[in-house]
Amino acid sequence: MPSVEFSNITKKYGTVTVIEGLNLTVADGEFLVLLGPSGCGKTTLLNMLAGLQDITAGTIRIDGNDVTDLDPKDRGLAMVFQSYALYPTKTVRGNLKFGLAAQKLNRAEIERRVAWAADLLQITALMDRKPAQLSGGQRQRVAIGRALVKNVGVFLFDEPLSNLDAKLRTEMRMEIKRLHEEVKSTIVYVTHDQIEAMTMATKIAVMDGGVIQQYGTPDEIYEHPSNRFVAGFIGAPAMNFLDGTTTTTAGGDGTVTAKLADDRTIDLSGYPFEKPPEPGRAITLGLRPEHFELPEANGQALFRLPVRSTERTGSDATIYLGIGDDLIAVRADPAFARNVKVGEEVPVSFPSGKANVFDARSGQRM
Template sequence: MPRVSFEHIVKKFGALTVLDDLDLTVESGDFLVLLGPSGCGKTTLLNLLAGLADVTSGRIMIGTRDVTDLDPKDRRLAMVFQSYALYPTKTVRGNLRFGLSASKLPREEIDKRIAWAADMLQIGPLMDRRPAQLSGGQRQRVAIGRALVKHADVLLFDEPLSNLDAKLRTEMRMEIKKLHEELGPTVVYVTHDQIEAMTMATRIAIMNGGKIEQFGTPDDVYERPANLFVAGFIGSPSMNLLPATAEDGGRARLADGSLIDLTAYAFDAAPSPGAALVAGLRPEHFTLAAPAEAACRLDLPVRHIERTGSDALLSLAFADRRITVRVTPTDAAHLRTGDRVAVAFPKDRLNLFDARSGRRI
């Protein structure tokens, strides 16, 4: 399986620059998820790789082949689209067969591959139906099948699950993950759903405004966000980002005057006293019982309680903003709006950012 690399990619639509000098390498067999808000350029990047759009400048390599100027059919990749894009007048079998129409394979080989894909995706009984006679989940399986029969080295997915309902989405997520583990192709998968990204990816590239904000494993991205954008984007409910000022003695002062202990924090570069910081505290890392090694303890009034079933979200008033804290439903059961609650945050879970550059320090 080849690696895929984008080198100095620039893409402009008229005067609008969508991608500006972008570099990205997907290692062989990786499951890369391109994640970002709408309009961040992730689908454009996928289309450039597929050959459905032309780069303005830069180079795209698949393995040792420069595919920048190749026709889509010659790039040896397969793509699954958001709206399935099945051919409505062809049967399921016809759809899979057309997927191989450029490959000039012998007839027996084509039939063998179609049978293999049908078996793999359990669409055997549907082979003679037309797309209009299939449910959403079945259509998506056929679309994946049409990509699989090509035995392409690189599989591309463009938000393939966003048209499915929640239950099917979970099933298909596991199925795609399983296919990746069994067949081991290099995958580039575009989504705006962070659950999909966190569960399926071996690498995530978080994009914003045509740039890659962070490229790393799901754990990296979640535990050590590289900047304020990633910190705010990844995680639901999102990370609490509180302005703070660095002080002497490994401490920082928050907006309400309380102190955070930074002594256990692994700084890339320690801030000088007086520097403006942003402290990032994930809602699920707060505890009601104070741990021995607490970075800070806060005593705050409850403004709002939201129960989601598996846990409860407390919205606490802090200076001029709110802090979200995740607790168990049992803990939330006796709390009422207006009660004061004491929460603590462990030292080893802190994220600190430079307020001016937005970068992690």
């Protein structure tokens, strides 16, 4: 399957630069998710790859070949849009076949591909219906089928699940992942939804402001965010951020601690600093809700903090604790969260090796 390579891509709309000097390589067979907030340039990048939008500067290669100036239909890719863009007057079969209109194929081959895609997407029973007679999820399957029949090496998806309800989104996530495993094509998938990225991607490129902030596997990005933006964007409830300054304990053994705004200190001796920071450096501590520990009432605890509110979702619970003027989200056992009272102080610890430390000024991981 083909690889995709963006080299030094710049895109301007008039005088506004939305992407500048972007480099990204998608290996063959990869499921790359471009993840970022609305307006960060995801669709622009995808449309440039598809040939639907021109490029101000830079080169795009597919399978090693420069396609920068090629017509969309000559690039060997198929795209699935957020608005399914089905033909309302055509049946499901007609919509699937229409995807092949530009390719000169004999009737038997067209029938074979349509039947194959319909079977893969489990829409064979719907072939004679019109889009208006389908549910949202079924329409989305037809839109995917129309791309699948083209039998290309690269599939592009632009937020294809945004219009579906939560349950269908979960189903379609599994479906698209299964399709990728079966068809083994290269996929570039755009979304603002971190759950889609975490569950489907083999690699994620996190974007903000037209810039790729981090590229890596879902685990690398979750466990080792390279800056504060990525750290805050991935994870629900979001990572807690606390401002502090570094201090070094007397005696000169080099142990680093973080002094928080309310004069509490957190030991960072277990944190793998790339380079030990000098004392007095302004930092932002990033602490994931699930890494806090809530020891027994008399156990060793770092802090005792007041409960401000609790949130239970059945299988899971989050309690919000006050620390100075801030709130921190702490993942808790639902049974614990049920019994705890607002205003009550609970003991809480944090294993320092699980902390993330960012430079307060640059936001970069330290």
